[in-house]
Every structure is written in C-alpha cells, then in structure tokens.
Amino acid sequence: METFLQIILLTLLSIVMVYFCWKSPANAFIAGGVITITGFTIVMSFLLILGLVLVYASASCKFLQFLLEKKKARTTE
Secondary structure (H helix, E strand, C coil), rough: CCHHHHHHHHHHHHHHHHHHHCHHHHHHHHHHHHHHHHHHCCCCCCHHHHHHHHHHHHHHHHHHHHHHHHHHHHHHC
C-alpha cells in the first residue's frame, strides 16, 4: 500500500513539475529553491527531494529553451 501511495505522489509531482516548467522555468526554480530550503530546515526528506527535483527540472527546461532558441536563430540566418 505504501508503494502505491509513493507512485501516486510521484505522478502528481511529475504533473506539477511539467505545469511549472510549461508556465515559467524561473517560477519552478524559485519554488524548488524554497521547497529545498524548507526541506533542509524541517529535515523532511520528501520535501528535500521534491525541491531538488523541481530545481533540476526547471534548469533542464531553461537549457532546452536556450537550445531551441539557438537553433531557431541559426535557421533564420
């Protein structure tokens, strides 16, 4: 039962990350940072992992956006 709940939580977390990433990578980065700091303060491993994953997701989204813009600039020249 516990594993099933973890799978549901991870699925919800993935949906939230995709939403944050789609809306604004900067917002996801800030939210991830706040959650990570909260995780360090309260020493809750779930919050810590959630924050780090959000930071990672937002950074990778920003990198992908950068690559797409670079490719668009190259094709328009």
